[in-house]
Amino acid sequence: MMLDAIDAQTPGFPQFEPSTSRIEIDPNGDVDFILKTTNRQQYVWPAEAGTGTLARRRPDPVNDRKEAKDEYQFRVSSRCLSAASPLWSRTFNGPRRQLPRNQGARLEIEQHKWDATAVFILLSILHGRSDNIPQQVTLDTLTQIAVLVHHYKCHEATNSVVSAWINALEKDPATQPPAHHGRESVMWLFVAWVFARAETFTSLAALAMYMSEGPMERMSLPFPGAFVYAIDNARHKAIEDFLDNTLLLRDSLVDPAWQCPAQPHLSAQCSSILLGQLVRFLVNQLGMDVFSSNGQPNRPFYGISARKLDAAVTEGLPHLSWRGPREITTVGEVADEHCLLHACSLGDMMRPFVERMKKEIPALSLGDFPRHQLAS
Template structure:
């Protein structure tokens, strides 16, 4: 039985302190998925500037912990701790970097103020830095060692986290995790399954996925992932945007093949540039592949468009009149979109496969009757040539050739 909300084991032997921003949402802007902490960091920086302006700089600097962008700071010796959770060689360590643990040497834990175990109450409290919060919990390191190779390495190595103080407690610090998601993961690791919610929002599931990927505790979370995704997978995102990219993140971390395929396909057809993520575990190789395929498809489409423009200028198709009319129409359509001169080239920023398809189907062609058309009492017959008719077959063929991006293609 769980002793309290923030005490996860009756025989807790480790204090875990999370220093983070208040709960925040993911942000989606200009094809970039942000973890939402930038606003918090900006606010903190503003607070620091105001504090420094109103008082001695030395006092502020003495209170502030070193700025950290990741949950831990990492040393090269610790990179192997998370190798199992990095799915492929293309994993971007700038997006989700693993932790660093500080060597202890001859220092006693109680002599280090950052590692001193205090009798502060468990739970949330204001952080040292304005605008941040601290979550103090008591945990069982045995449970964490069994569930996570990162914690196992942490407690075994010559690091501060591996040393016990005179109270028999060790101290572990984490940074920037969502507090609610972090508690959910700790509840599952400690076996408090009644405390785990039976359903999660997509945003909360993505926050859990980020933590799970970081600590490499996929196996112990799997049963709950099946429960959470059972209903969510019935109505996946169908519009490209923040939710669909979060869906891609979740499907990658938890190895959901069908969900990954649909999310990657949505991004391939509707993204307008390389998708960027900030400190989130979507490997760069996946995002690069999506954008490479987008650019390849658009290169073929625009080659067909400009090829038609050149052929209308140099050759007569069904007639001189027809070529001249279609040439003028295509010139106007490309000109009003700003892609006539200069012609658009790689990387086709601002254009998706879907928007270019819509653009081509919106091309107008003049309605006219040629002298060769049949004439009746009711007038002449309309000439059948138009721009869409000449470009649609090529466009359809290119869309048919778009690859299906599968999860197994990116897993080692």
Template sequence: MAVFTHDIVPDGDLYIVLKSPDSKITVPIIDLRVYGTDPPALSRDATDVEATRWYSPAIATHRYGRKEAVQHRFRVSSQTLTVVSPIFKIMLGGSWKESAPADATSPSNSTAIREISTGGWNLHALITVLNIIHGRHNKVPQKVNLKFFVDVAVIVDFWQCAEAVSLATNLWRSRQGWHKTPVKYGKECIMFLFLAWVFSWSEVFSSMAYLVLEKGEGLEHVSTYNLPIAMILRKLNDKRVWALNLVYRNLGPLRKQLHDGRRACSTQCKYMSLGALDSHREAMKKEFGSWEYTAKDRSVYRVRSLLGKFPSLEWKCLNDKDKAHPKGCSIEGYMESTFKEIEESFTQIQLSDFKAKKD
């Protein structure tokens, strides 16, 4: 096994040992529904989140895809780490198995140095986090791609040291122009959601959460692998399911309400609305492969758009030529209050609802 040693702090009293570098998968896999196909199909989100990779000059010989077993040892300051990270404070202050004296494989002059082992993290992200924490800012990249940013965030989240790296992360965010967040649901959206959670970007978190709630199609089409965001997505998906169930719960009795004359403004309107409702069920079957009212494989946005395909009934009664037909007489119009309730609930999602909880 190849062993590489890196002196972040040459006279440091701690080794962080990284085993199996770059083995964690932090880019989620998202399958998106392709609408208008028969039968309904899914397409893998192929958005590039790794443009312009960055490698630390100190370890430029190590590249992605290396096959042999590799171990990297980083010499650091335990005092610095315990100041910025409560996780290190616990590990180094107690008898955790992660913290132990360096073994015989360590350099001979470091037998008294303790070591902590970890595994799987992106090698260049780890050395970047350690450089930031130890004030080696000239070793920190000025721009990074989205995947690298997320790899850094995974480490920062685990060590709970977001404040210590905030200067660099705020610089990356501003220089990348990431004040413009994704407008489409997919892996970029979920990765931004994770960044917003780790670094406490409240507005970004709310906007990305809204996107997941409105356009997400269920967790069965999302694989997060080693990205620790599953808890957040489960909670958001529960909210999405609640919203769709509310739509169906109010849409279900609409036929009887129309038939009994409790919703339509006239007999003509009643029959036209009933016809539109039947057409809606057929449209659902064509769009989703089933007319069943279920939250599986469909988004709140798509269901609402489908209802909106049936416009208001713009006509006038022959017996009352001066009176225009009410604009609210449409399937979407009947459901307007339901979608208003859903939208208000979605916009109330805040970072603080999730911040104290971990996956």
């Protein structure tokens, strides 16, 4: 008997009749894998949930009551599970192995909250049931399966099937890893970590450091704590480097000794114009209270990203056009009636800060975060 909770958006996956809760993966199996309160693996981005970091599944009173009654029993083989997973091997064969309640009865193993479709597909892979394995899956289903593979440490047993799924998703422009940071990129990042897709992992980790506007959003995915710390710390350092250089520029423009590189005789006028534009930048882009000694933003820099600062400098700082005399011979006297268009640009002064900020974003590699690391 088959599962009724199949993902309707999984391409090529057969649909089954409803109200079926007992599924025989191996009709001769010696274990009943019982899944209760299912389908809680929902990954919601904060903007969709209307919540802050670490967004969880949104409560749904009607469906929650229904799901609370859900129970699926999968008839499986302890031999197949033990061969694929060290966790299951300890469960069935270790010194603290679980035993059936009654002699001659099947062993019952209970789990909660896993997605029923993901469990069904994973168990089918581990039992070689190719008739139950879809040719393609959605990114959501792949992520749910990745969580299970990470939990049960059955990477090798699933590698060939999962690689085909990932290759298919990567080839489709609609499902390939995105160029923007959000829900899909975080799911892809987790998939890349679990299934050792090195290039995807490195590029999406850099995307998270560059575009995040707060602590790394995990959507309850079990990323290793060291990885989350690395992402957040690199982002903090990049923003701090930019902020430090920007404040040094502010202080230099305030200094009466500052010399305009284009027309030194107009240093006072030039510094005043640049300083005014810089103050507007600090207020509008960094949320600083420039009139307070405690107005400087601090970690975790909510609402600020390296990408925003990059765009604000390279795209949002116009060159302020003004003209000044070629030279001044005496106070207030212009030697030449023709004035020059002044060359100084705040954007040109701050672009090196952007480049330094980008260099603070490291290229993280899979080897830095082994898959056996504990999740945060």
